[in-house]
Amino acid sequence: MQQRKIILGVAASDAHAVANHLIAHALRGIGYTVVNLGTCTPVEEFAEACREHPDAEAVVIGSLNGHAHEDLRDLAAAKAEGAIRCPVVVGGNLSVGSRKDPSALERLRRLGVDRIVSDPAALPAVLDELRAARSAAEPLLAVS
Amino acid sequence: MSGKVVLLGADRAGEAPHGNRALPSLEESVAYVAGLGKPTAAQVLQKARESGRVAIQPRCGVGGHEEMKALLRDLETEAAPDLLTLTIDSHTRLKRFEQALRTLNRDPKDLNGYPLVTHGWQRGRDLNESVAAPLEIRHGSPDARALFDVSVASGITSFEGGGISYNLPYSKAVPVAESLAAWEEVDRVCGRLAELGLIVDRELFGTLTAVLVPPSISLAISVVEAVLAARAGVRCISVAYPQSGHLVQDVAALRSIPLLARRYLPPGVQVHAVFHEFMGVFPKGRAHAEDLIFYGALVARLGGASKLITKTYQEAYGIPDTRANIEGLRLAARANSPLLDFVAVDADRVAEELEWILAEVADIVEPLLEQADLKAAVADALERGTLDIPFSASRYAKSEVIPKRDAEGAIRYLSAGSLPLSGRALRRNDALLRRDARTGGGAADPGLRSLLADLTGDINYFLTVFGETDHEGTS
Numbered sequence: 001m002q003q004r005k006i007i008l009g010v011a012a013s014d015a016h017a018v019a020n021h022l023i024a025h026a027l028r029g030i031g032y033t034v035v036n037l038g039t040c041t042p043v044e045e046f047a048e049a050c051r052e053h054p055d056a057e058a059v060v061i062g063s064l065n066g067h068a069h070e071d072l073r074d075l076a077a078a079k080a081e082g083a084i085r086c087p088v089v090v091g092g093n094l095s096v097g098s099r100k101d102p103s104a105l106e107r108l109r110r111l112g113v114d115r116i117v118s119d120p121a122a123l124p125a126v127l128d129e130l131r132a133a134r135s136a137a138e139p140l141l142a143v144s
Numbered sequence: 145m146s147g148k149v150v151l152l153g154a155d156r157a158g159e160a161p162h163g164n165r166a167l168p169s170l171e172e173s174v175a176y177v178a179g180l181g182k183p184t185a186a187q188v189l190q191k192a193r194e195s196g197r198v199a200i201q202p203r204c205g206v207g208g209h210e211e212m213k214a215l216l217r218d219l220e221t222e223a224a225p226d227l228l229t230l231t232i233d234s235h236t237r238l239k240r241f242e243q244a245l246r247t248l249n250r251d252p253k254d255l256n257g258y259p260l261v262t263h264g265w266q267r268g269r270d271l272n273e274s275v276a277a278p279l280e281i282r283h284g285s286p287d288a289r290a291l292f293d294v295s296v297a298s299g300i301t302s303f304e305g306g307g308i309s310y311n312l313p314y315s316k317a318v319p320v321a322e323s324l325a326a327w328e329e330v331d332r333v334c335g336r337l338a339e340l341g342l343i344v345d346r347e348l349f350g351t352l353t354a355v356l357v358p359p360s361i362s363l364a365i366s367v368v369e370a371v372l373a374a375r376a377g378v379r380c381i382s383v384a385y386p387q388s389g390h391l392v393q394d395v396a397a398l399r400s401i402p403l404l405a406r407r408y409l410p411p412g413v414q415v416h417a418v419f420h421e422f423m424g425v426f427p428k429g430r431a432h433a434e435d436l437i438f439y440g441a442l443v444a445r446l447g448g449a450s451k452l453i454t455k456t457y458q459e460a461y462g463i464p465d466t467r468a469n470i471e472g473l474r475l476a477a478r479a480n481s482p483l484l485d486f487v488a489v490d491a492d493r494v495a496e497e498l499e500w501i502l503a504e505v506a507d508i509v510e511p512l513l514e515q516a517d518l519k520a521a522v523a524d525a526l527e528r529g530t531l532d533i534p535f536s537a538s539r540y541a542k543s544e545v546i547p548k549r550d551a552e553g554a555i556r557y558l559s560a561g562s563l564p565l566s567g568r569a570l571r572r573n574d575a576l577l578r579r580d581a582r583t584g585g586g587a588a589d590p591g592l593r594s595l596l597a598d599l600t601g602d603i604n605y606f607l608t609v610f611g612e613t614d615h616e617g618t619s
Contacts, residue, residue, distance in 0.1 A: 018603065039316065050232070
């Protein structure tokens with residue numbers, strides 16, 4: 001059976017390494033191959049990793065400094081060009097300020113973010129759902 | 145004076161502005177230091193050790209030259225530290241000399257340190273001559289060759305960094321083989337200077353990412369860097385260790401440094417233990433911060449450190465102002481008081497912890513030190529995870545290690561990743577963490593959410609100690 005693979009990283013302006021490494025650790029623990037691009041990763045680097053790892057089933061981006069929207073500005077173009085084809089999951093602390101505004105999440109979705117995850121423990125289930133949805137939609141690309 | 149600085153002949157990015165030709169010869173710089181009328185950093189450290197007191201040193205660096213000079217003078221006049229620092233700005237650390245120059249000419253206050261390469265060695269000497277204490281360069285450069293050349297020409301006798309410790313915590317994509325090669329060149333110049341009669345103190349940055357670094361990782365990486373430095377000719381090595389916050393663990397780690405030096409370094413190399421006051425999340429309240437500063441200084445004394453790098457009560461808020469820096473130095477110096485001889489630590493517990501630290505360090509470093517090509521062995525071990533640090537900024541470490549505080553606050557291995565620790569050591573780490581599972585409920589496999597929450601709590605340890613727990617967020 002082929003190992004499941006995801007691309008992981010922290011948004012471009014963000015140097016928070018702890019949650020990033022813990023998520024990589026947890027996903028590896030349940031059998032994933034994690035391509036961890038680490039902190040301060042621009043969209044372009046995520047796209048590059050997608051080219052190198054066409055078998056990755058999702059790109060998972062953390063953002064803790066509140067600059068998610070600014071950091072992911074290029075995501076819409078990367079998805080439109082097909083540079084990032086797999087689903088994009090974003091999690092963390094997604095806008096500045098302690099009171100969260102739902103419009104901030106809507107703006108991220110408009111950039112092409114497929115899922116927004118507030119609890120990292122929910123990631124495995126979200127990845128399973130995304131994979132199931134994708135194999136249903138594109139049977140020829142399904143991992144066998 | 146804040147006249148514009150012009151970069152001469154720096155048309156290529158990353159090239160030192162004045163070119164090496166413009167620098168004085170090593171012989172001239174050695175003669176300059178001899179005539180400077182102040183001790184070298186190595187002499188200050190040796191004297192501190194002989195007199196049984198801990199030398200005190202601040203961090204400090206601002207962009208403008210006159211401002212830097214005023215800062216050094218103010219710190220010396222008001223707090224008389226044993227050593228002073230030039231903290232270097234981020235552009236210079238990354239050899240972005242053009243950006244450092246542009247920022248300096250636009251507004252020096254936008255620089256987060258002193259751009260020594262841009263100011264040039266004559267201004268470095270001007271700073272050196274304006275204070276009585278020797279200077280150290282503190283930075284974070286994976287390739288510090290240009291900075292080191294200007295530092296030597298400035299007559300500066302202490303230089304921080306190393307090919308592992310100034311790469312993994314600071315840079316994302318610099319191959320370790322490259323940073324090790326660049327630092328080997330720095331260390332070789334130290335060797336040549338030693339032959340010419342000038343001992344440069346080379347301080348290794350065992351603090352690493354400053355986030356829950358297990359002592360045996362900090363010390364193992366310093367041992368490797370120290371062996372490489374000694375082989376390249378370095379004669380004075382300072383091994384810096386960051387306060388974990390646990391008294392027994394910190395005292396044992398500091399006391400292990402001379403033992404590690406005896407075990408792994410050739411005789412004739414002077415080795416000093418340096419203690420970094422807590423480098424993690426600092427309490428906000430001034431009294432709390434000052435408690436932590438004084439506590440750190442006492443630990444340095446108990447551990448027999450030659451030197452202490454201080455913090456300030458403004459640590460939680462960013463780079464401190466001069467006043468806070470002065471107060472931090474004065475407070476730390478109080479721990480050197482002869483009245484405090486009664487302060488002691490449980491010798492049996494320290495001895496036990498020390499044995500374990502030595503054993504863990506041996507497990508990690510001895511397979512590497514056996515290799516013919518140590519630099520290649522280090523790069524390979526980092527790639528395989530047999531040498532590793534937690535929460536690396538660099539892709540060139542695996543970062544499979546997950547640290548965790550035990551119930552007493554000591555830093556243990558929740559996961560040792562691929563580190564070649566003995567079964568005994570792993571079992572002890574497990575036992576120390578599991579024994580304490582009563583609060584967390586199953587620390588063996590706590591699940592991602594509670595692991596994140598637990599580690600956030602561990603990172604914010606001193607906020608909990610001082611009841612400042614409204615703070616939120618991981619680093």
